[in-house]
Amino acid sequence: MTIKGLILSGGRGTRLRPITHTSAKQLVPVANRPILFHAIDAVRRSGITEIGIVVGDTQAEIRAAVKDGSDFGVRVTYLPQDAPRGLAHAVLISEEFIAGQPFVMYLGDNCIRDGITPLVDEFRREQPNCQILLARVPDPTQFGVAELDGDQRVVGLEEKPKQPKSDYALVGVYMFDHHIFEAARAIKPSKRGELRIDGQVDKESRIEGDVVVGPGTQVTRSVLRGPLVIGERCVITDAYIGPFTSISDEVRIQGSEIEHSIVLSRSSILDLDTRVESSLVGRDVRITRARGRPRASRFMIGDSSEVEV
Numbered sequence: 001m002t003i004k005g006l007i008l009s010g011g012r013g014t015r016l017r018p019i020t021h022t023s024a025k026q027l028v029p030v031a032n033r034p035i036l037f038h039a040i041d042a043v044r045r046s047g048i049t050e051i052g053i054v055v056g057d058t059q060a061e062i063r064a065a066v067k068d069g070s071d072f073g074v075r076v077t078y079l080p081q082d083a084p085r086g087l088a089h090a091v092l093i094s095e096e097f098i099a100g101q102p103f104v105m106y107l108g109d110n111c112i113r114d115g116i117t118p119l120v121d122e123f124r125r126e127q128p129n130c131q132i133l134l135a136r137v138p139d140p141t142q143f144g145v146a147e148l149d150g151d152q153r154v155v156g157l158e159e160k161p162k163q164p165k166s167d168y169a170l171v172g173v174y175m176f177d178h179h180i181f182e183a184a185r186a187i188k189p190s191k192r193g194e195l196r197i198d199g200q201v202d203k204e205s206r207i208e209g210d211v212v213v214g215p216g217t218q219v220t221r222s223v224l225r226g227p228l229v230i231g232e233r234c235v236i237t238d239a240y241i242g243p244f245t246s247i248s249d250e251v252r253i254q255g256s257e258i259e260h261s262i263v264l265s266r267s268s269i270l271d272l273d274t275r276v277e278s279s280l281v282g283r284d285v286r287i288t289r290a291r292g293r294p295r296a297s298r299f300m301i302g303d304s305s306e307v308e309v
Contacts, residue, residue: 010056107172143169
């Protein structure tokens with residue numbers, strides 16, 4: 001049975017910033033080689049030589065590094081994705097390349113220690129409609145989790161559940177036959193354009209453009225205008241977050257406006273009178289409006305910093 005490979009390398013790597021401001025996350029080195037190279041090697045070692053690579057904003061770097069794939073002993077076809085719109089969208093834009101063949105989908109920022117050859121061999125032998133790689137984890141609430149029946153067959157998947165139905169997490173390697181395209185077309189996109197739902201946005205909030213809201217984040221009475229990425233477990237209330245902004249995990253923004261900026265994890269921006277723009281806010285920073293009289297500005301600033309007031 002001929003099997004094709006599909007490697008997803010379209011993500012922006014927001015959680016690896018600032019490293020990924022200047023380099024694709026799939027080219028971050030692991031054991032002194034880009035992690036994407038390990039993915040290509042794993043697919044090739046399983047006997048697959050025709051690989052499609054889904055690429056996005058960093059496609060020029062990916063193409064320059066991988067070229068036509070001949071250095072790896074494979075043939076590579078590049079499949080551009082206009083924005084990170086989820087796994088189902090990546091599958092759908094690959095339909096012409098797959099051309100009805102069974103295929104392995106491998107997330108390009110994963111590194112599987114023992115490779116995928118035994119799994120692919122089983123897929124060839126058994127020829128199921130779908131097969132996925134799972135791993136037992138100590139805290140399944142931080143992963144996509146599979147629900148299994150008594151025969152150890154997957155009957156459901158849930159993203160970061162509060163009450164996991166198993167301790168088996170999705171690893172990032174999937175195998176499908178042609179039925180996956182029908183299933184992917186049945187999925188309805190979320191408001192932000194991705195074929196995946198993370199975070200909670202209330203009805204009083206407005207989303208415009210390419211906006212990603214991470215799992216566990218709550219957005220209330222706010223305007224989000226993309227391109228914009230908000231990480232996990234953030235609280236956004238009565239706020240405006242404008243384009244070209246990256247908000248890391250566990251950030252709180254309340255009663256304030258910000259755009260063209262980067263806010264790192266666990267920081268707070270609360271009840272400001274003026275919009276924050278073109279700024280870099282570090283970790284565990286708290287920015288608030290002075291309440292008392294007379295009003296004054298107070299700073300605690302590290303080395304090599306720049307402040308405009």
